[in-house]
Amino acid sequence: xxxxxxxxxxxxxxxxxxxxxxxxxxxxxxxxxxxxxxxxxxxxxxxxxxxxxxxxxxxxxxxxxxxxxxxxxxxxxxxxxxxxxxxxxxxxxxxxxxxxxxxxxxxxxxxxxxxxxxxxxxxxxxxxxxxxxxxxxxxxxxxxxxxxxxxxxxxxxxxxxxxxxxxxxxxxxxxxxxxxxxxxxxxxxxxxxxxxxxxxxxxxxxxxxxxxxxxxxxxxxxxxxxxxxxxxxxxxxxxxxxxxxx
Numbered sequence: 001x002x003x004x005x006x007x008x009x010x011x012x013x014x015x016x017x018x019x020x021x022x023x024x025x026x027x028x029x030x031x032x033x034x035x036x037x038x039x040x041x042x043x044x045x046x047x048x049x050x051x052x053x054x055x056x057x058x059x060x061x062x063x064x065x066x067x068x069x070x071x072x073x074x075x076x077x078x079x080x081x082x083x084x085x086x087x088x089x090x091x092x093x094x095x096x097x098x099x100x101x102x103x104x105x106x107x108x109x110x111x112x113x114x115x116x117x118x119x120x121x122x123x124x125x126x127x128x129x130x131x132x133x134x135x136x137x138x139x140x141x142x143x144x145x146x147x148x149x150x151x152x153x154x155x156x157x158x159x160x161x162x163x164x165x166x167x168x169x170x171x172x173x174x175x176x177x178x179x180x181x182x183x184x185x186x187x188x189x190x191x192x193x194x195x196x197x198x199x200x201x202x203x204x205x206x207x208x209x210x211x212x213x214x215x216x217x218x219x220x221x222x223x224x225x226x227x228x229x230x231x232x233x234x235x236x237x238x239x240x241x242x243x244x245x246x
Contacts, residue, residue, distance in 0.1 A: 008032075011242065020044040023041055024047075025037060026109055028049030035064065091119075107169040129233065177240050180237055
Protein backbone atom coordinates (compact mmCIF):
# COMPACT_ATOMS: atom_id res chain seq x y z
CA UNK A 1 0.00 0.00 0.00
CA UNK A 2 1.21 3.52 -0.78
CA UNK A 3 2.51 5.70 2.03
CA UNK A 4 -0.59 7.88 1.93
CA UNK A 5 -2.86 4.82 2.10
CA UNK A 6 -1.13 3.53 5.24
CA UNK A 7 -1.41 6.96 6.85
CA UNK A 8 -5.13 7.19 6.02
CA UNK A 9 -5.85 3.70 7.31
CA UNK A 10 -4.21 4.45 10.65
CA UNK A 11 -6.05 7.77 10.87
CA UNK A 12 -9.43 6.11 10.27
CA UNK A 13 -8.72 3.29 12.71
CA UNK A 14 -7.64 5.70 15.45
CA UNK A 15 -10.57 8.02 14.75
CA UNK A 16 -12.86 5.11 15.54
CA UNK A 17 -14.14 3.59 12.29
CA UNK A 18 -15.46 0.17 13.18
CA UNK A 19 -17.85 -2.54 11.93
CA UNK A 20 -21.46 -1.61 11.13
CA UNK A 21 -20.80 2.11 10.62
CA UNK A 22 -22.31 4.13 7.77
CA UNK A 23 -19.55 6.31 6.28
CA UNK A 24 -19.45 9.11 3.70
CA UNK A 25 -16.26 9.49 1.63
CA UNK A 26 -16.27 13.08 0.34
CA UNK A 27 -14.37 13.57 -2.91
CA UNK A 28 -13.80 9.85 -3.31
CA UNK A 29 -11.91 9.94 -6.60
CA UNK A 30 -11.28 6.43 -7.86
CA UNK A 31 -12.16 4.93 -4.49
CA UNK A 32 -8.87 4.50 -2.61
CA UNK A 33 -10.22 5.76 0.71
CA UNK A 34 -13.68 4.32 0.09
CA UNK A 35 -12.25 0.83 -0.08
CA UNK A 36 -10.15 1.31 3.07
CA UNK A 37 -13.24 2.49 4.94
CA UNK A 38 -15.32 -0.37 3.51
CA UNK A 39 -12.84 -2.88 4.91
CA UNK A 40 -12.93 -1.23 8.34
CA UNK A 41 -16.74 -1.11 8.60
CA UNK A 42 -17.16 -4.66 7.30
CA UNK A 43 -20.09 -6.30 5.58
CA UNK A 44 -22.55 -4.96 8.16
CA UNK A 45 -21.46 -1.38 7.41
CA UNK A 46 -21.69 0.72 4.29
CA UNK A 47 -19.63 3.46 2.62
CA UNK A 48 -21.00 6.05 0.20
CA UNK A 49 -18.38 7.68 -2.02
CA UNK A 50 -19.21 10.97 -3.73
CA UNK A 51 -17.30 12.91 -6.37
CA UNK A 52 -18.36 15.52 -8.88
CA UNK A 53 -16.48 13.81 -11.73
CA UNK A 54 -18.61 11.34 -13.68
CA UNK A 55 -15.49 9.64 -15.00
CA UNK A 56 -13.85 8.91 -11.67
CA UNK A 57 -17.14 7.75 -10.14
CA UNK A 58 -17.51 5.27 -12.98
CA UNK A 59 -13.92 4.11 -12.44
CA UNK A 60 -14.57 3.71 -8.70
CA UNK A 61 -17.66 1.57 -9.36
CA UNK A 62 -15.72 -0.62 -11.77
CA UNK A 63 -12.88 -0.99 -9.31
CA UNK A 64 -15.13 -1.97 -6.41
CA UNK A 65 -17.02 -4.43 -8.60
CA UNK A 66 -13.81 -6.05 -9.84
CA UNK A 67 -12.61 -6.39 -6.23
CA UNK A 68 -15.89 -7.94 -5.15
CA UNK A 69 -16.57 -5.19 -2.60
CA UNK A 70 -20.31 -5.02 -2.05
CA UNK A 71 -20.70 -2.65 0.89
CA UNK A 72 -20.05 0.52 -1.14
CA UNK A 73 -22.03 2.78 -3.43
CA UNK A 74 -20.83 5.74 -5.48
CA UNK A 75 -22.72 8.88 -6.46
CA UNK A 76 -21.84 11.75 -8.78
CA UNK A 77 -22.39 14.82 -6.64
CA UNK A 78 -20.46 17.74 -5.21
CA UNK A 79 -19.27 17.62 -1.62
CA UNK A 80 -21.36 20.75 -1.00
CA UNK A 81 -24.42 18.59 -1.67
CA UNK A 82 -23.89 15.47 0.47
CA UNK A 83 -26.46 12.67 0.48
CA UNK A 84 -29.00 12.44 3.26
CA UNK A 85 -27.65 11.23 6.60
CA UNK A 86 -27.22 10.46 9.26
CA UNK A 87 -23.72 9.06 8.79
CA UNK A 88 -21.53 7.78 11.60
CA UNK A 89 -18.45 9.25 9.94
CA UNK A 90 -17.42 11.48 7.08
CA UNK A 91 -13.90 11.14 5.67
CA UNK A 92 -11.86 12.74 2.92
CA UNK A 93 -8.36 12.85 1.48
CA UNK A 94 -6.83 15.75 -0.46
CA UNK A 95 -10.26 17.28 -1.08
CA UNK A 96 -10.33 20.37 1.14
CA UNK A 97 -7.23 21.79 -0.53
CA UNK A 98 -9.22 22.52 -3.68
CA UNK A 99 -12.36 23.86 -2.04
CA UNK A 100 -12.72 27.68 -2.10
CA UNK A 101 -14.18 27.63 1.42
CA UNK A 102 -13.07 24.52 3.34
CA UNK A 103 -14.82 25.64 6.54
CA UNK A 104 -18.14 25.81 4.72
CA UNK A 105 -17.44 22.44 3.10
CA UNK A 106 -16.74 20.72 6.43
CA UNK A 107 -19.72 22.41 8.10
CA UNK A 108 -22.00 21.12 5.34
CA UNK A 109 -20.60 17.60 5.56
CA UNK A 110 -20.88 17.64 9.35
CA UNK A 111 -24.58 18.42 8.99
CA UNK A 112 -24.99 14.91 7.58
CA UNK A 113 -23.38 13.37 10.70
CA UNK A 114 -25.21 12.00 13.70
CA UNK A 115 -24.50 13.64 17.03
CA UNK A 116 -21.04 12.52 18.14
CA UNK A 117 -20.21 11.42 14.60
CA UNK A 118 -16.62 11.43 13.32
CA UNK A 119 -15.05 13.70 10.70
CA UNK A 120 -11.55 12.71 9.56
CA UNK A 121 -9.48 14.38 6.86
CA UNK A 122 -6.05 13.77 5.37
CA UNK A 123 -4.33 16.67 3.62
CA UNK A 124 -0.79 17.63 2.68
CA UNK A 125 1.30 20.72 3.29
CA UNK A 126 4.31 21.84 1.30
CA UNK A 127 7.28 22.77 3.46
CA UNK A 128 10.58 24.42 2.66
CA UNK A 129 12.73 21.51 1.41
CA UNK A 130 15.13 20.04 3.93
CA UNK A 131 17.98 18.29 2.18
CA UNK A 132 21.67 17.85 1.82
CA UNK A 133 23.59 19.11 -1.17
CA UNK A 134 23.12 17.88 -4.71
CA UNK A 135 19.34 17.32 -4.81
CA UNK A 136 18.35 20.07 -7.22
CA UNK A 137 16.26 17.73 -9.40
CA UNK A 138 14.20 16.75 -6.35
CA UNK A 139 13.54 20.41 -5.57
CA UNK A 140 12.64 21.06 -9.20
CA UNK A 141 10.23 18.10 -9.43
CA UNK A 142 8.54 19.01 -6.15
CA UNK A 143 8.33 22.59 -7.40
CA UNK A 144 6.40 21.49 -10.50
CA UNK A 145 3.74 19.96 -8.26
CA UNK A 146 3.53 22.87 -5.85
CA UNK A 147 3.32 25.45 -8.62
CA UNK A 148 0.62 23.48 -10.43
CA UNK A 149 -1.49 23.39 -7.28
CA UNK A 150 -0.98 27.14 -6.84
CA UNK A 151 -2.05 27.88 -10.42
CA UNK A 152 -5.15 25.73 -9.90
CA UNK A 153 -6.05 27.89 -6.90
CA UNK A 154 -5.38 25.00 -4.55
CA UNK A 155 -4.12 25.51 -1.01
CA UNK A 156 -0.80 23.70 -0.82
CA UNK A 157 -0.54 24.31 2.94
CA UNK A 158 -4.05 23.24 3.97
CA UNK A 159 -2.63 20.53 6.24
CA UNK A 160 -1.32 23.20 8.59
CA UNK A 161 -4.81 24.69 8.77
CA UNK A 162 -6.83 21.56 9.55
CA UNK A 163 -7.29 22.31 13.24
CA UNK A 164 -8.63 25.77 12.47
CA UNK A 165 -10.87 24.51 9.66
CA UNK A 166 -12.50 21.77 11.73
CA UNK A 167 -12.87 24.02 14.76
CA UNK A 168 -14.48 26.85 12.77
CA UNK A 169 -16.82 24.29 11.20
CA UNK A 170 -18.12 23.52 14.69
CA UNK A 171 -16.36 20.23 15.38
CA UNK A 172 -14.58 19.22 18.56
CA UNK A 173 -11.06 18.47 17.31
CA UNK A 174 -9.64 15.39 19.01
CA UNK A 175 -6.29 15.01 17.28
CA UNK A 176 -4.04 16.45 14.59
CA UNK A 177 -1.05 14.42 13.45
CA UNK A 178 1.64 14.78 10.80
CA UNK A 179 4.31 12.66 9.15
CA UNK A 180 7.12 13.76 6.89
CA UNK A 181 7.56 12.27 3.45
CA UNK A 182 11.22 11.22 3.57
CA UNK A 183 13.46 10.09 0.71
CA UNK A 184 16.93 8.65 1.25
CA UNK A 185 19.45 6.90 -1.01
CA UNK A 186 17.73 3.59 -0.16
CA UNK A 187 14.15 4.74 0.53
CA UNK A 188 12.18 6.54 -2.13
CA UNK A 189 8.78 8.16 -2.38
CA UNK A 190 6.73 7.90 -5.57
CA UNK A 191 7.61 11.44 -6.62
CA UNK A 192 8.13 10.52 -10.28
CA UNK A 193 4.83 8.62 -10.40
CA UNK A 194 3.00 11.59 -8.91
CA UNK A 195 4.58 13.93 -11.45
CA UNK A 196 3.53 11.50 -14.17
CA UNK A 197 -0.06 11.45 -12.96
CA UNK A 198 -0.17 15.25 -12.85
CA UNK A 199 1.83 15.72 -16.08
CA UNK A 200 -1.08 16.89 -18.28
CA UNK A 201 -2.00 19.53 -15.68
CA UNK A 202 1.63 20.64 -15.30
CA UNK A 203 1.94 21.15 -19.05
CA UNK A 204 -1.53 22.68 -19.48
CA UNK A 205 -0.81 25.33 -16.84
CA UNK A 206 2.57 26.20 -18.31
CA UNK A 207 4.60 25.09 -15.31
CA UNK A 208 6.99 22.96 -17.37
CA UNK A 209 7.09 21.24 -20.75
CA UNK A 210 6.96 17.51 -21.32
CA UNK A 211 10.50 17.66 -22.71
CA UNK A 212 11.77 19.41 -19.58
CA UNK A 213 10.20 16.77 -17.36
CA UNK A 214 11.17 13.75 -19.50
CA UNK A 215 8.87 11.51 -17.46
CA UNK A 216 10.30 8.30 -18.92
CA UNK A 217 13.63 8.85 -17.19
CA UNK A 218 12.57 10.96 -14.20
CA UNK A 219 12.45 8.19 -11.59
CA UNK A 220 15.87 6.86 -12.57
CA UNK A 221 17.34 10.38 -12.47
CA UNK A 222 15.85 11.07 -9.04
CA UNK A 223 17.17 7.78 -7.67
CA UNK A 224 20.62 8.41 -9.15
CA UNK A 225 20.72 11.91 -7.64
CA UNK A 226 19.99 10.64 -4.12
CA UNK A 227 22.47 7.80 -4.40
CA UNK A 228 25.22 10.09 -5.72
CA UNK A 229 24.63 12.68 -3.01
CA UNK A 230 24.06 10.27 -0.14
CA UNK A 231 21.48 12.75 1.11
CA UNK A 232 18.02 12.69 2.67
CA UNK A 233 15.25 14.83 1.19
CA UNK A 234 12.08 16.12 2.89
CA UNK A 235 9.69 18.53 1.16
CA UNK A 236 6.18 17.45 2.03
CA UNK A 237 4.16 16.65 5.14
CA UNK A 238 1.05 14.51 5.49
CA UNK A 239 -1.47 15.85 7.99
CA UNK A 240 -4.43 14.03 9.47
CA UNK A 241 -7.08 15.47 11.74
CA UNK A 242 -10.25 14.12 13.24
CA UNK A 243 -12.99 15.54 15.36
CA UNK A 244 -16.50 14.85 16.53
CA UNK A 245 -19.81 16.57 15.98
CA UNK A 246 -20.90 18.40 19.10
